[in-house]
Amino acid sequence: MTKQQEVPKDGSNDSGEVQVKNPHLNEQIDDVLYHFGLARSDTNFPELFGDVKYVCTGGSPTRIKMYAELFSQDSGLPLSQNLSRSDRFVMFKTGAILWVNHGMGVPSMSIMLNECIKLLHYAHARDVSFIRIGTSGGIDVLPGTVVVSNGTLNGLFEEAHTQYINGKIVKREAKLNPELAKELYNSGVSENLPVAHGKTLCADDFYEGQMRLDGAFCEYDVNEKADFIARLKDNGVRNIEMEATGFASFTTRANVKGAIICVALLNRLNGDQVTLDKATYIDYELRPFKLVSSFLRGKIAQMI
Numbered sequence: 001m002t003k004q005q006e007v008p009k010d011g012s013n014d015s016g017e018v019q020v021k022n023p024h025l026n027e028q029i030d031d032v033l034y035h036f037g038l039a040r041s042d043t044n045f046p047e048l049f050g051d052v053k054y055v056c057t058g059g060s061p062t063r064i065k066m067y068a069e070l071f072s073q074d075s076g077l078p079l080s081q082n083l084s085r086s087d088r089f090v091m092f093k094t095g096a097i098l099w100v101n102h103g104m105g106v107p108s109m110s111i112m113l114n115e116c117i118k119l120l121h122y123a124h125a126r127d128v129s130f131i132r133i134g135t136s137g138g139i140d141v142l143p144g145t146v147v148v149s150n151g152t153l154n155g156l157f158e159e160a161h162t163q164y165i166n167g168k169i170v171k172r173e174a175k176l177n178p179e180l181a182k183e184l185y186n187s188g189v190s191e192n193l194p195v196a197h198g199k200t201l202c203a204d205d206f207y208e209g210q211m212r213l214d215g216a217f218c219e220y221d222v223n224e225k226a227d228f229i230a231r232l233k234d235n236g237v238r239n240i241e242m243e244a245t246g247f248a249s250f251t252t253r254a255n256v257k258g259a260i261i262c263v264a265l266l267n268r269l270n271g272d273q274v275t276l277d278k279a280t281y282i283d284y285e286l287r288p289f290k291l292v293s294s295f296l297r298g299k300i301a302q303m304i
């Protein structure tokens, strides 16, 4: 086990490598990626992951496994076994594409992203893009619409991701890659999918943070909820989920492109409950996958 490649002091790196910006890692002989059950000392990261160009992620482990299996069928690329040795996250590989789930909300996703970013850094993977493929609550869009995010907002309507570190609030820029978003949007159009552009609100929970009236607790009234949804609409927000600002901030810090594609399960102007029957739910959750699969197959054709 050799000492890891030095991290530049200012964190800068224009080689296209996935960046970590933590000088303490230079002092570590090994690094255990605990939530994947993988360590530098027991796994050949460059051999297994050095070719990765796209990381596709979403909350549910069974959904991400299904996407990886379907992509293997669509592309003809062989599907790996589950490369994660922990029960926290699953990880599959189809050629240069890695499929990893992230759980629900920024705290879970930030663990996955920290470890995935280090894994790809140790693997010397270059020019990597991360795509979050998910579900959301739509704002003034028909259920089933695939929203390609062109910006992210936190609960204060700021384009920022907030962390509490060392007893202080730390705010970081939360921008997505506009060119990647445009390419993905165009793939949706060419697949005849109902696509929309718009900002994505990142809430800290599913109920009060999204101004639902159907949680266990609620201290606002129906008019306040309607005002909130109207304010979102006026600010160009097209959907609400629970990861966007964290995802945008982490991908920016790691020097990778980031995009978010989420299907709207409902139109929040018309209600709060998700009441889709199973067949419709499956149809909807496949829509953002179809868009990304078409995009990735185009990219693979260019790589050959």
Ligand SMILES: O=P(O)(O)O[C@@H]1C[C@H](O)[C@@H](CO)O1
Binding pocket: 058, 059, 060, 103, 104, 105, 133, 134, 135, 136, 206, 241, 242, 243, 262
């Ligand atoms: O994994 P997805 O995109 O479906 O996650 C969204 C956002 C929350 O994590 C979860 C709430 O149901 O759905």
Ligand SMILES: O=c1cc[nH]c(=O)[nH]1
Binding pocket: 135, 136, 137, 138, 206, 210, 240, 241, 242, 265
């Ligand atoms: O309304 C919704 C639907 C999915 N995910 C969310 O976070 N909100």
